[in-house]
Amino acid sequence: MxxxxxxxxxxxxxxxxxxxxxxxxxxxxxxxxxxxxxxxxxxxxxxxxxxxxxxxxxxxxxxxxxxxxxxxxxxxxxxxxxxxxxxxxxxxxxxxxxxxxxxxxxxxxxxxxxxxxxxxxxxxxxxxxxxxxxxxxxxxxxxxxxxxxxxxxxxxxxxxxxxxxxxxxxxxxxxxxDMYKHLWSKFMLNVGVNQTVAVHESNYGEIQKAGKARDMMIAAMREVMLLSEKEGIPLTEEDIDYWLEVLSKLSPEGKPSMAQDVEAKRYSEVELFSGTVLKMGEKHGVSTPVNKEFYERIKAIESNYN
The missing domain is CATH 3.40.50.720 (NAD(P)-binding Rossmann-like Domain)
Structure with a gap:
């Protein structure tokens, strides 16, 4: 082949x-x-x-x-x-x-x-x-x-x-x-970084440094980590550390797709990220307050589009 x-x-x-x-x-x-x-x-x-x-x-x-x-x-x-x-x-x-x-x-x-x-x-x-x-x-x-x-x-x-x-x-x-686990791991990253940079209207530089935005990103990723255990694909803190290392190498002026969508007033993939997390949280009885905040804030932003 x-x-x-x-x-x-x-x-x-x-x-x-x-x-x-x-x-x-x-x-x-x-x-x-x-x-x-x-x-x-x-x-x-x-x-x-x-x-x-x-x-x-x-x-x-x-x-x-x-x-x-x-x-x-x-x-x-x-x-x-x-x-x-x-x-x-x-x-x-x-x-x-x-x-x-x-x-x-x-x-x-x-x-x-x-x-x-x-x-x-x-x-x-x-x-x-x-x-x-x-x-x-x-x-x-x-x-x-x-x-x-x-x-x-x-x-x-x-x-x-x-x-x-x-x-x-x-x-x-x-x-x-273990590609299926890596797929879940990347989903965990997207849930954290895409939504964080979008709601803070910033860039990778904002989450590469210590502060509220980085803390919020990691907290959202940990909610996915908890859900992954319930789904039989257990992610760990090592997976989060792996992605933090990847993020550290990106151009500080760059930004993920959701942040670019918000900037251009395009509807984002919020249903794919926090929307999915909220549904899984409800399914497993796991609290996901950070993703709930992300979902509400991004939906509020999009509600103001013409």
Whole structure:
């Protein structure tokens, strides 16, 4: 199994970042950006930029008939997942490998309902400090993609194929043995950092230093840690320390996606973060006051949008 063709659906921060990186290394046409006609027209008219350089993307609309891709990468927001699943139907074949870089802990299962869990590797994107303003993306740290099988099989054919491709393309990555736990761990990070920076209208620098914002972030993460024990995927303080180390290396001026959404007056993924935590807390009888505060404050901010 060798990866020669890649399809990406979703030109948010991650789609632009990894799409631009791959477009400079893959033959023209072997990297395909899947988008509807309206978006393609907009991208072609306004162009897309990454660190000041114009991206040279090959666009494909969902209706076009193409050879199935060897690798499909989902980089949409959670609310766009169902449309994205439908959009890539012509790109999924018998041997296609699927990676989902979405936030949260459910996208793999949702995609698997349509295309089969046998095609999916669990994946999280971490360590990037990209900021997207309209059609321009800037970043200092590219971060990496962590991926693997749910069952801790380190050397499956799919894992080996993706690792070999990323090596060839100089994509930073890590194969993680307990990938489902790592997915939960990343969810814990997102619940903390995304919501904290959003409600404080700040950046990574605010949570890299001691103070109220950092304390609130860690408290929100600990609420997820308690829930993870109830769900049979126990996270620990070591997992929190791991993410604090990751955060310490990001550009202080960078900010996570939810903070960028609030700044641009876009509706955020609050239901995916504190919304999910509140539902799990109710399910298990676990108090989650920090996430309750996050949920109420972000909903209040969004209620003032036009």
């Amino acid at each position: 060798t990866i020669k063709t890649v399809s990406i659906v979703g030109l948010g921060a991650l789609g632009i970042l990894f799409g631009h990186h791959l477009s400079k290394r893959m033959p023209k046409g072997s990297l395909r950006i899947v988008a509807d006609k309206g978006r393609v027209e907009k991208y072609r008219n306004e162009h897309v930029y990454c660190n000041g350089k114009r991206c040279d993307f090959h666009f494909i609309t969902p209706e076009e008939i193409v050879e199935p891709a060897d690798l499909v990468l989902f980089t949409v927001k959670n609310e766009g997942l169902n449309d994205a699943i439908h959009a890539v139907r012509n790109h999924i074949g018998k041997n296609t490998i699927i990676l989902s870089a979405l936030n949260g802990i459910t996208s793999e299962a949702v995609i698997g309902e349509t295309y089969g869990m046998d095609k999916i590797l669990y994946c999280v994107a971490q360590g990037m400090d990209a900021v997207k303003v309209k059609n321009e993306l800037t970043y200092e740290n590219m971060g990496m993609l962590c991926f693997g099988e749910r069952n801790a099989e380190m050397n499956s054919e799919k894992v080996q194929a993706v690792a070999a491709f990323f090596d060839e393309m100089s994509v930073p990555y890590e194969v993680v043995p």
